[in-house]
Amino acid sequence: MGKKGQHCLLLLLCLSGLVRRSAAFVYWTAIVEIIYVNSSNDTVGKYCECGMYGRNSDLTTASGIVTLPMGDPHGCGSDPVYSRNASSPPWIALVKRGNCTFSEKINAAKWQGATGVVVYNVDSSGNSTTQMSHPEAPHILAVMIGNIQGMEVVGLVRNGTDVEMVIGPGNPHGPWVDPYWLYFLSIAFFVVTAASITYFVFLSASRLYHLNMHRRNERRLKSEAKKAIGRLQVRTLKRGDEETNSEAQLCAVCIESYKAGEVVTVLTCDHIFHKACIEPWLLERRTCPMCKCDILTALGVEEETKEDIGIETPPEATVITVTGGEAVYEVPLSHPANSDPERHQNPYDNRAFEGDSEALRG
Ligand SMILES: [Zn+2]
Ligand SMILES: [Zn+2]
Numbered sequence: 001m002g003k004k005g006q007h008c009l010l011l012l013l014c015l016s017g018l019v020r021r022s023a024a025f026v027y028w029t030a031i032v033e034i035i036y037v038n039s040s041n042d043t044v045g046k047y048c049e050c051g052m053y054g055r056n057s058d059l060t061t062a063s064g065i066v067t068l069p070m071g072d073p074h075g076c077g078s079d080p081v082y083s084r085n086a087s088s089p090p091w092i093a094l095v096k097r098g099n100c101t102f103s104e105k106i107n108a109a110k111w112q113g114a115t116g117v118v119v120y121n122v123d124s125s126g127n128s129t130t131q132m133s134h135p136e137a138p139h140i141l142a143v144m145i146g147n148i149q150g151m152e153v154v155g156l157v158r159n160g161t162d163v164e165m166v167i168g169p170g171n172p173h174g175p176w177v178d179p180y181w182l183y184f185l186s187i188a189f190f191v192v193t194a195a196s197i198t199y200f201v202f203l204s205a206s207r208l209y210h211l212n213m214h215r216r217n218e219r220r221l222k223s224e225a226k227k228a229i230g231r232l233q234v235r236t237l238k239r240g241d242e243e244t245n246s247e248a249q250l251c252a253v254c255i256e257s258y259k260a261g262e263v264v265t266v267l268t269c270d271h272i273f274h275k276a277c278i279e280p281w282l283l284e285r286r287t288c289p290m291c292k293c294d295i296l297t298a299l300g301v302e303e304e305t306k307e308d309i310g311i312e313t314p315p316e317a318t319v320i321t322v323t324g325g326e327a328v329y330e331v332p333l334s335h336p337a338n339s340d341p342e343r344h345q346n347p348y349d350n351r352a353f354e355g356d357s358e359a360l361r362g
Contacts, residue, residue: 027131028053029170030143034066036156036163049170050149051118054102054132054142062116062141063166064090068157075108076100086113092165093117094153097144103136116141116167120150143167225286228301229279233266243272252289253277268298
């Protein structure tokens with residue numbers, strides 16, 4: 001798999017993880033209705049979508065008489081905490097949040113036969129609710145309501161009022177309906193898109209840069225090759241020349257024998273080729289087709305070009321160590337090109353010019 005494929009896979013994994021994670025945030029609200037008869041003998045009904053189903057709750061409807069724990073309003077403990085049981089008319093336990101786990105209070109009511117458990121939130125939490133997690137107490141309706149609403153019902157029941165409660169599912173809530181989550185998801189999407197675009201722009205720019213560098217390098221090498229070709233010895237073959245007599249001597253580029261009157265180029269390695277054959281070859285490859293000898297290196301053109309474009313190459317310091325008796329002399333020699341101008345002039349230059357003048361004369 002290519003690098004691009006791996007990145008796409010990673011992106012997909014991230015997105016699927018995000019979707020799965022967001023699915024865990026789905027919760028259902030509960031419609032809670034209370035009905036009771038007040039002191040003026042009027043039947044009062046109150047209705048709101050203000051409860052929240054527990055994560056492990058049955059998503060069903062339940063109704064019954066609201067029943068409070070006998071002692072501690074938190075409804076914890078293993079002893080019977082309610083005055084009712086399974087044979088009583090349907091009843092719903094109303095307990096306060098805290099003191100023990102949600103599972104413990106829900107189970108305490110479930111064992112005593114409650115049809116549902118309503119937990120109201122802690123003091124001074126207003127009407128806020130949270131989604132209860134009660135993995136040890138599944139298969140029963142468990143809903144949380146706000147503290148204000150809970151305390152109102154507790155007050156009625158403590159005053160001896162029979163309060164009938166009906167609970168049913170409201171609406172699902174999750175990332176796709178929650179504005180906060182929508183906001184978060186759109187930002188995440190924007191960040192992922194921006195990162196991908198930046199990455200691809202960077203990749204393209206880097207490729208373009210390398211392509212450009214490669215082209216520049218090719219152009220430089222070609223101009224160097226041109227320079228080197230100009231310095232190579234060129235001869236016009238004459239009748240009686242060794243090359244024209246021997247059938248064994250062939251131009252390695254066109255595999256043709258040499259004839260008098262043809263113009264040939266002599267490379268630095270002394271291999272001979274037709275001028276018209278070897279020049280395009282050298283422009284592309286810069287090496288002898290037979291022995292791979294590099295004409296740029298042999299003619300010192302590469303070093304010259306580096307000097308032209310200002311690349312400083314450290315001078316080659318030759319150190320001769322002379323040991324005689326106990327004395328040790330180290331004699332560093334400066335670059336031969338600097339000390340001896342005659343040696344700097346390439347012998348092939350002369351030969352090339354000689355060849356040219358010969359060609360002119362001939
Ligand atoms: Zn040829
Ligand atoms: Zn050669």
